[in-house]
Each structure stands twice: as C-alpha cells, then as structure tokens.
Amino acid sequence: MSSITGLPFDDIRALLRTMPGPDTQARHDARHRQEELTKPSGSLGRLEEIAEWMAAWQGRAPTVDRPVVCVFAGNHGVAARGVSAFPVSVTQAMVENFAAGGAAINQICATYDLGLKVFDLALDVPTGDISREAAFSERDCAATMAFGMECLAGEPDLLCIGEMGIGNTAVAAAIFAALFGGSAADWVGAGTGHDAAGLQRKAAIVQEALDLHAGHLSDPLEVLRRLGGREIAAAVGAILAARMQRVPVIIDGFTVTAAAAVLHALDPSALDHCLFGHVSAERGHQAALQRMNKVPLLALGMRLGEGTGAALAAGLVKAAVACHAGMATFAQANVANRD
Numbered sequence: 001m002s003s004i005t006g007l008p009f010d011d012i013r014a015l016l017r018t019m020p021g022p023d024t025q026a027r028h029d030a031r032h033r034q035e036e037l038t039k040p041s042g043s044l045g046r047l048e049e050i051a052e053w054m055a056a057w058q059g060r061a062p063t064v065d066r067p068v069v070c071v072f073a074g075n076h077g078v079a080a081r082g083v084s085a086f087p088v089s090v091t092q093a094m095v096e097n098f099a100a101g102g103a104a105i106n107q108i109c110a111t112y113d114l115g116l117k118v119f120d121l122a123l124d125v126p127t128g129d130i131s132r133e134a135a136f137s138e139r140d141c142a143a144t145m146a147f148g149m150e151c152l153a154g155e156p157d158l159l160c161i162g163e164m165g166i167g168n169t170a171v172a173a174a175i176f177a178a179l180f181g182g183s184a185a186d187w188v189g190a191g192t193g194h195d196a197a198g199l200q201r202k203a204a205i206v207q208e209a210l211d212l213h214a215g216h217l218s219d220p221l222e223v224l225r226r227l228g229g230r231e232i233a234a235a236v237g238a239i240l241a242a243r244m245q246r247v248p249v250i251i252d253g254f255t256v257t258a259a260a261a262v263l264h265a266l267d268p269s270a271l272d273h274c275l276f277g278h279v280s281a282e283r284g285h286q287a288a289l290q291r292m293n294k295v296p297l298l299a300l301g302m303r304l305g306e307g308t309g310a311a312l313a314a315g316l317v318k319a320a321v322a323c324h325a326g327m328a329t330f331a332q333a334n335v336a337n338r339d
C-alpha cells in the first residue's frame with residue numbers, strides 16, 4: 001500500500017487496469033444455497049441480491065465479522081467564500097465530537113456493532129479555493145488518495161465510507177457538473193441548510209470554479225485535483241484499495257458519491273464492488289446515482305453525511321448475510337418445498 005504513497009496519477013491509472021473482478025463461482029454457490037433456504041424463491045428480495053453480491057466480492061460464503069465505517073474529514077478553501085451555512089470550525093469540532101462518541105454516526109455504529117475510524121486530513125491546511133485555483137497539486141492529491149487506502153489496514157470485511165467537511169457539498173456539486181455536464185445550478189443544493197439567497201450565492205461560486213477550470217476537465221483525475229478536496233480524494237483511494245483486496249464497500253451520501261463518480265468516469269466497472277447506502281435529500285444526489293445506474297438501498301430523507309446512510313445500510317447487509325448463513329434449508333427443517 002505504501003509503495004504508491006505520493007506517486008502521481010499514472011500509478012492510480014495502472015492500479016485501475018489491474019482491478020480484480022468478482023468470484024463467479026462463489027456467487028453461483030450463494031445463489032444455489034439461496035434456493036434451498038426455507039423461504040419461497042426470491043422472497044427476501046434485494047437481501048438475496050446483497051448476499052450474492054457479498055459472496056462474489058468476498059470470494060466465499062459471505063460473512064460480516066469486521067465491518068468498519070471510515071470517516072474522512074477535510075477542509076476547503078472555498079468555504080471561506082460562504083458556500084456553507086456553517087463556519088469552517090465545525091469540521092474540527094465534529095471530529096472531536098466523533099472521538100467523544102457524541103455524533104449520530106457513533107450511535108448508529110453502536111447500534112449495528114460497526115467499527116469507526118476517523119481520518120483527520122490536515123484540517124488546518126484547507127485545499128485551495130476552487131473558484132480561484134486548483135484544490136491541490138497532483139502529488140498532494142495522489143498522496144491523499146494513498147492515505148485513504150490506509151482505512152483497509154484492519155482488514156475489514158465490509159467497508160462503509162463517510163465524510164465530514166464544511167463546504168464539501170459545493171465541491172461535490174462542482175465535480176458532478178464537471179463529470180456529468182450541466183451548470184452549477186443543476187447540481188448545487190442546500191447542503192447543511194441554505195435559504196434561496198444562500199443557494200443562489202453558492203451556485204454562483206461553484207459556477208465561477210467551473211468557468212475557471214473549463215478546458216481542463218476531460219480527465220476525471222484532473223477534475224478531482226482541480227475541484228475536489230482531501231476527504232473526497234481519500235474516499236477515492238479507499239474505494240480503489242477495497243477493490244484491490246475485494247472488500248465490499250457501502251458508499252454514503254452526496255459527497256462520497258462524488259468520489260465514486262470520479263472512479264466511475266475512469267471505468268464504470270470500478271464501482272462493481274460498491275453499494276450505495278441511501279439517496280440523500282441533497283438536491284442532485286438522485287440524479288448523480290441515476291447517471292451511474294445505481295439504485296440506493298435506503299431513502300430516509302437524510303442529509304447528514306458522516307457515513308450515517310452507509311452505516312444504516314450496513315445493518316441491512318448484516319441482516320442479509322445472517323439470513324443467508326443462518327437459515328435452515330428445506331431439507332434440514334423438514335419443510336416441504338414446492339414441486
């Protein structure tokens with residue numbers, strides 16, 4: 001993992017060319033077992049698909065023994081322009097709240113017995129203001145991606161990715177506009193909470209960023225470098241590292257989806273090991289998911305971030321795997337199957 005630390009984008013591209021695929025035999029075995037369990041065929045709906053997807057990526061009968069939520073926290077130069085309803089100090093304060101156990105993500109992790117790791121990404125060194133300059137250099141961006149890969153260190157068997165960063169919905173909106181087309185106004189939403197005037201200001205600033213970097217946005221990694229942020233780059237690295245180790249991933253809301261979209265633009269199959277935990281209430285999230293043909297597990301009107309939507313979906317994944325592993329077969333339970 002450390003061998004690519006700080007190396008430039010070509011090394012990331014090389015990694016993408018060597019991504020492993022799913023284990024089709026393990027998926028076949030899981031599907032076969034599914035048919036023998038004491039339930040009408042298909043009656044567990046999407047839970048059956050999830051168990052088979054877990055088997056395909058884990059390459060065995062699926063288990064969830066070491067699920068982890070990784071929260072990447074970063075600060076953004078563009079936040080100084082007032083793109084968020086909250087002050088930049090909230091990012092650091094929430095990181096301390098995570099450590100103290102006082103945030104929503106702490107409670108959801110406790111509920112579903114998920115590990116929690118918080119990565120503080122140089123909060124006192126915000127990335128460049130994207131409306132005036134690139135967010136960071138190629139070296140810094142690639143090093144941050146490599147740092148994000150460290151979230152695989154404890155060998156999780158299910159990885160949820162979340163983020164914390166005041167201003168990052170503006171940055172994510174800029175990334176979506178660059179990757180999927182359209183103007184800033186098409187992708188900008190209320191974030192932590194804006195009134196109509198605040199929303200208009202935010203869209204104008206994101207549009208300034210898109211205009212400034214226009215002509216340099218055909219390469220998705222350059223989109224990340226110019227318009228991204230540290231938590232987004234780290235999330236890209238984490239998704240990619242999980243793929244190399246065949247660890248299934250659950251993506252959280254609007255901002256982590258922007259990280260996923262960078263990989264999708266490089267190679268649509270790069271997200272085959274990912275589930276999208278929920279559709280956030282942030283305007284534009286549903287459209288971004290649709291552009292990638294992704295169907296989220298939950299729709300709860302949440303727009304918090306922190307990995308909360310992914311962590312709730314991890315509870316469902318755990319239930320899907322528990323049913324798959326623990327249910328009796330028709331033969332074992334002496335229940336008559338249909339003809």
Ligand SMILES: O=C(O)c1ccc[n+]([C@@H]2O[C@H](COP(=O)([O-])O)[C@@H](O)[C@H]2O)c1
Nearest residue numbers: 084165167168169191192253254280305
């Ligand atoms: O995940 C989402 O869909 C989501 C939607 C709106 C806000 N957030 C969280 O709120 C912060 C970004 O909002 P803002 O208004 O500061 O850009 C950041 O810490 C995110 O975790 C997250």
Ligand SMILES: Cc1cc2nc[nH]c2cc1C
Nearest residue numbers: 086090164192304305306
């Ligand atoms: C309080 C607060 C908590 C958060 N958690 C994720 N983003 C957040 C933004 C704010 C403002």
